[in-house]
Amino acid sequence: MTARPRFRMLAAGAVLALVAAGCGSSDSGSDNAAGFTPPDIPMKESLGAMEGEINILAWPYYAEDGTSDPNADWVTDYEKATGCKANVKYFKTSDDAVTLMKSGDWDVVSASGDATLRMIAAGDVAPVNTDLVPNYKDVQPFLKDRLWNSVNGQMYGIPHGWGANLLMWRTDKVSPAPTSWSSVFEPNSPYAGKITAYDSPIYIADAALYLMNTQPDLGITNPYSLDATQLAAAVAVLKTQKAEIGEYWSDYLQHIQSFHNGDSVIGTTWQSNTNALAAEKVPVEAILPDEGSTGWIDTWMVGANSPHSNCAYAWLDHIVSPKTQAALTEYYGEAPANAKACQYTADKNFCTTFHAADAAYVDKIWYWTTPISQCLDGRTDVKCTDYGDWTQAWTEVKG
Amino acid sequence: MLHRHPGLRLSLLLTPPILWLGVAYLAALGAMFMTSLWGQNDFTGKIERVWTLDNFHDLFTIGVYKTVTVRTLGIAVLVTIVDAVVAFPIALYMAKVASPRLQRLLVIAVLMPLWASYLVKTYAWRGLLSSNGLIAWIAQPFGLDTPGYGLTATIITLSYLWLPYMILPLFAGLERLPNSLLEASADLGASGARTLRTVVLPMVFPAFVAGSIFTFSLTLGDYIAVKLVGGTNQMLGNVVYDNVGAANNLPFASAVATIPVVLVLVYLSVVRRTGALENL
Numbered sequence: 026m027t028a029r030p031r032f033r034m035l036a037a038g039a040v041l042a043l044v045a046a047g048c049g050s051s052d053s054g055s056d057n058a059a060g061f062t063p064p065d066i067p068m069k070e071s072l073g074a075m076e077g078e079i080n081i082l083a084w085p086y087y088a089e090d091g092t093s094d095p096n097a098d099w100v101t102d103y104e105k106a107t108g109c110k111a112n113v114k115y116f117k118t119s120d121d122a123v124t125l126m127k128s129g130d131w132d133v134v135s136a137s138g139d140a141t142l143r144m145i146a147a148g149d150v151a152p153v154n155t156d157l158v159p160n161y162k163d164v165q166p167f168l169k170d171r172l173w174n175s176v177n178g179q180m181y182g183i184p185h186g187w188g189a190n191l192l193m194w195r196t197d198k199v200s201p202a203p204t205s206w207s208s209v210f211e212p213n214s215p216y217a218g219k220i221t222a223y224d225s226p227i228y229i230a231d232a233a234l235y236l237m238n239t240q241p242d243l244g245i246t247n248p249y250s251l252d253a254t255q256l257a258a259a260v261a262v263l264k265t266q267k268a269e270i271g272e273y274w275s276d277y278l279q280h281i282q283s284f285h286n287g288d289s290v291i292g293t294t295w296q297s298n299t300n301a302l303a304a305e306k307v308p309v310e311a312i313l314p315d316e317g318s319t320g321w322i323d324t325w326m327v328g329a330n331s332p333h334s335n336c337a338y339a340w341l342d343h344i345v346s347p348k349t350q351a352a353l354t355e356y357y358g359e360a361p362a363n364a365k366a367c368q369y370t371a372d373k374n375f376c377t378t379f380h381a382a383d384a385a386y387v388d389k390i391w392y393w394t395t396p397i398s399q400c401l402d403g404r405t406d407v408k409c410t411d412y413g414d415w416t417q418a419w420t421e422v423k424g
Numbered sequence: 425m426l427h428r429h430p431g432l433r434l435s436l437l438l439t440p441p442i443l444w445l446g447v448a449y450l451a452a453l454g455a456m457f458m459t460s461l462w463g464q465n466d467f468t469g470k471i472e473r474v475w476t477l478d479n480f481h482d483l484f485t486i487g488v489y490k491t492v493t494v495r496t497l498g499i500a501v502l503v504t505i506v507d508a509v510v511a512f513p514i515a516l517y518m519a520k521v522a523s524p525r526l527q528r529l530l531v532i533a534v535l536m537p538l539w540a541s542y543l544v545k546t547y548a549w550r551g552l553l554s555s556n557g558l559i560a561w562i563a564q565p566f567g568l569d570t571p572g573y574g575l576t577a578t579i580i581t582l583s584y585l586w587l588p589y590m591i592l593p594l595f596a597g598l599e600r601l602p603n604s605l606l607e608a609s610a611d612l613g614a615s616g617a618r619t620l621r622t623v624v625l626p627m628v629f630p631a632f633v634a635g636s637i638f639t640f641s642l643t644l645g646d647y648i649a650v651k652l653v654g655g656t657n658q659m660l661g662n663v664v665y666d667n668v669g670a671a672n673n674l675p676f677a678s679a680v681a682t683i684p685v686v687l688v689l690v691y692l693s694v695v696r697r698t699g700a701l702e703n704l
Contacts, residue, residue, distance in 0.1 A: 123672060143672075147470065218572070272573050272655045279550075279652065286554040288573065413464075413673060420666060421488045423658045 061399055063176050064148035066329045072157055072338060079109045079336035082122060082131040084323060086357050087185075087344075088113040099353050103343045109336035118225070118275060119393075126150065132331040133340050135185055137321045138173030139227045139393035143412065145181050146397075150326040152179050157338050160345045163365045167384045172401055173394045174324045182324035183341045184362035186354045188379075189320035189390045190223070190231070193294040193302075193311040198287060205314045209292055210235050210266050217269040221283060221292030224273035226415040227393055229422075230319050231293065232259040232266070234391060238316045248319065249394040250401040256410045256418060263422040273423070284309060295321075296358045313389065320390035322362075354379075453685065460678035471674060479679035489663070493683055496660045499579055499650075500643040504590075504636045506583040511590040511635065516624075518591075519598035520606075534591050542585065546652050549581040553653055573655035581649045582642075589638035597631025598624070633695050640691060644684040660684055 081088045088111065091098030100111050114131075116122045119140040126134055126149040136144060144150045155161040161183055168174075168184040175181060194203055199216060203209075209220050210232065222228055233248035236258055245255050271289050274280035281298055283289035285307050299311040325344055327337045343349055345362060351369035354361040360379040361367070367376035380386035394401060400409040410418075427433075460479055463472040483489050518530045537545065552558050553570050560570040571577055601624065609619040647661025660683055667677035695701055 120672070124668075267656055270656045275651075282550070286551075286556050288555050416666060416673070417482075417486075420492075420658070420663055421486070423656060423662075424488060424491055 061146065061176070061397060063145050066148055066151045068152040068154050068179075069157060069327075069334055069338065070154065073335050075107050075109055075335050075339065076333040077108055077110060077336070079111050079333045079340055080130055080132045081111055081113045081340065082125055082134040083113060083115055084135050084137075085115045085117075087115075087135050087323075087353065089353075089356075097352075097356050099344070099349045102349075103340060106343070107336060107339045109333065109339060111340075119227075120225075123147075123149075126328065129328065129330050131328050132333045132337040133328065134326050135323045136182065136326050137323050137393055139321075139395050141173050141181065141324055141326065142176075142395040142397060144326065145176060149329050150181060151329045151331070153182055153327055153341070154338075155180050155183070158183055158342045158345070160342050160347070160363060163347065164345065164362050165364050165382065165384075167387055168322065168362050171392070173322065173392055182326035183345050185323040185325055185345065186350070186357070186359040186361050187320060187322035187387075187390075187392065188296050188359040189313045189318045190293050191296060191299065191311040191318065192291070192314055193284070193299055193309055194291040195284065195287065196308040196310050198290040202310065203291065203314075204312075205316060206231070206235050206318070207239070209269075210262055212265050212269070214269050216291050219271050219288065219290040220266070220269050221272060221274055221280065221289035222266065222270055223293050224275040226412065226419040227319075228293075229256070229259050229263065229415050229418060230391065230393070230396075232262040234317065234319060235262060247402040248391050249396045250404070250409050251396065252400070252404075252407045252409055256414065260418050260422055264424075267422060267424065281305075300358050313386075317389035317391065320392050322392045351375075456678045456681060459675050460682055462675045464673050464675050479676045482676070483679050483683075489680070492658060492660055492663055495575075495657065496644060496684075497687065499575065499582065499659065500640050502579050503582045503586065503643045504639045506579065507587050507590040507639045508632055508636065510583070511587060511594050515591050515594035515598055518595050519601075520603070531595070534588050534595075537584075538588055542648070545585060546581060546649050549577070549584065549649075550652050553577045553580075573653050575654070575657055577653040577655070578650045578657065578659075581653050582646060583639075585649065586639040586642050589642065590635035593631045593634040593638075594628060597628040597634075601627050629698075630701075633698070633701070637688075637692070637695070641684070641688050644687060 086097065088100055089097035090100035090104075090111065090113070100113070103109070104111055114125070116125060119137045122134060122136055123140050123143050125131065126136075126144050127147065129149070134144070134150070136150075141150075164184050168187070170178060170180065174184060192203060192206060192209070196202070198219075208214065208216075209222065214220060223231070229251075230248040233245055233251055233255065236243055236255070237245045237248060240258065243255050243258055245251065251259060272283065274283065274289075274292075277295070277298055280289070280294065281301050284294075284298075284302055285305060294311060296311070299309055302309045325341050327334065327341070331337050344353070347363050347365035348369050350361040350363045350366035354366065355370050355372065355375055358379075360381040361376070364382060367381060370376065372378075376382060396410060396412050396415055398408050398411045400407065459471070461475050461477070463474050463476045463478060464470070465472055514530075514534070518527055518534075522530055550573075553573060554560070555570060555572065557570060563569055571580070605623055605627070606619060609623050614622070645661055647659055647665050650657055650659045650662065660680060664677045664680050667673045667680060692701075
């Protein structure tokens with residue numbers, strides 16, 4: 026894994042370009058879904074002695090100990106302070122994370138919003154007692170008690186950091202510069218065969234978001250809450266799009282290579298990929314279109330049967346502490362969850378660039394959330410499609 | 425003691441491999457088939473152990489799985505044909521023309537790609553087939569272009585990957601073919617082409633079958649090459665992978681996985697009818 030994110034200034038340029046002029050049109054802030062009843066897993070009541078070891082399951086770069094890059098080290102301090110030896114495993118996709126958590130071997134996991142509810146419902150993670158995590162009080166209020174990290178007002182994790190799924194294009198191949206997701210969804214694109222999209226059922230939400238703006242009659246108010254008719258409409262959009270797709274990407278290295286070689290010239294991406302490409306001097310630009318986007322937010326959760334729960338809580342507090350957050354999120358290229366992290370970033374404008382404290386910007390992002398049959402938008406008169414339906418639909422889209 | 429009890433000796437020798445075959449192969453297949461008859465809680469991914477035919481019902485009634493099966497089968501057949509056509513002249517040269525020294529070198533050369541990682545080779549083809557890759561660079565002066573990522577690219581890549589598995593059985597089959605037969609054919613006035621058609625090909629047919637079992641079944645189960653060079657296409661392996669990884673729907677994944685098993689069984693029974701298996 027050599028493509029390490031090298032962001033900072035490059036990232037700043039790319040993200041400044043997307044300064045959101047618009048007013049947030051969505052109302053993702055109001056989470057009023059009648060949730061489901063999660064399995065009864067006991068919550069930790071008080072802290073005890075450290076167990077001397079912790080097993081961490083994380084997204085790449087989230088638990089670096091300085092061995093692959095001396096500038097990236099947010100584990101050594103923790104190990105010294107707590108005496109907990111960290112065993113780290115990185116996973117590649119949310120689905121991997123869900124499968125791995127079923128083994129019960131992991132004390133903590135950095136789960137994205139499309140995985141959290143699945144882990145909660147399966148009883149693989151425990152509710153988190155936020156009183157035992159002192160740094161939780163500094164987490165941005167707009168990240169607390171949301172659909173993807175809590176059930177019925179009970180937090181199941183500590184927010185870590187977030188970013189939007191961006192629209193990226195090769196500036197030398199795509200002209201004029203796109204301003205909207207319609208450039209990847211509308212038929213007869215001049216870039217047919219060179220468009221790329223994310224290879225996961227969760228990408229259906231991107232099509233649903235596009236429909237929210239283009240076909241308001243469908244009545245979609247949350248792209249993760251689709252009834253059968255709405256899902257069918259999103260699938261139709263994706264089938265039209267498929268004719269224009271060069272390839273779907275799920276492996277970020279494959280994705281970076283495609284843009285590097287010009288096999289893909291426009292499509293959805295993550296900030297860290299854009300930064301890696303910019304570092305390779307590939308002429309790319311990425312924006313958050315005005316109509317908003319889907320995005321991801323990662324939450325540190327605790328395994329249901331964690332044998333090292335004290336080390337786990339110490340990790341939760343360490344990883345969302347201001348200084349660790351500043352170092353990690355600046356290295357990775359995402360907005361930190363802890364408001365105080367902004368004082369410690371090397372680039373003083375980092376938090377502004379990534380809109381870390383910008384609640385209006387956050388409202389334009391529909392964070393990955395696992396679709397479940399109880400409609401997340403609060404409708405009770407219909408049954409919504411769940412992740413199983415979405416997987417089925419995604420197979421049909423690919424044909 | 426073992427020396428005096430040949431029966432005991434034999435059973436000690438045979439028990440481990442038979443256990444391995446029975447437990448690791450057949451029992452696993454049986455467990456997979458059993459899983460395919462269970463249900464699943466869509467949200468939590470927990471398997472619900474109630475007998476149901478829902479998975480197979482979905483498999484047969486939802487059109488996309490038929491499309492994927494036909495596509496996978498087509499790719500497997502084409503890869504097998506391409507490999508057979510490419511491998512035959514190479515194997516013939518190795519077995520009948522090359523000097524013993526060159527023959528050894530060629531066997532090593534054929535085996536060499538097997539030492540490299542599957543992923544490295546597939547990524548190499550990804551680079552070659554890219555729109556600014558080597559193939560495009562060579563083809564463009566002639567007004568041609570790279571096939572790009574898609575079905576053609578998948579067939580090329582898989583044919584490359586499985587070629588040694590076709591060459592080696594063919595080479596072994598041709599080596600067993602006595603030179604005296606070729607000489608007799610020539611003495612009786614047959615041309616080279618006629619000798620090939622009426623003497624060599626019928627004699628090495630079982631070797632073709634042996635090779636095709638490898639290329640055919642390896643292709644049926646593949647899912648990585650098509651992800652890297654297949655553009656937007658998916659094969660049966662991808663559907664299995666998505667249902668294990670993304671949807672966590674093991675019962676349905678097992679149901680899909682029985683398709684290639686059935687296809688290979690059908691293929692083997694067809695091959696058995698030709699009598700080729702007895703000559704392997």
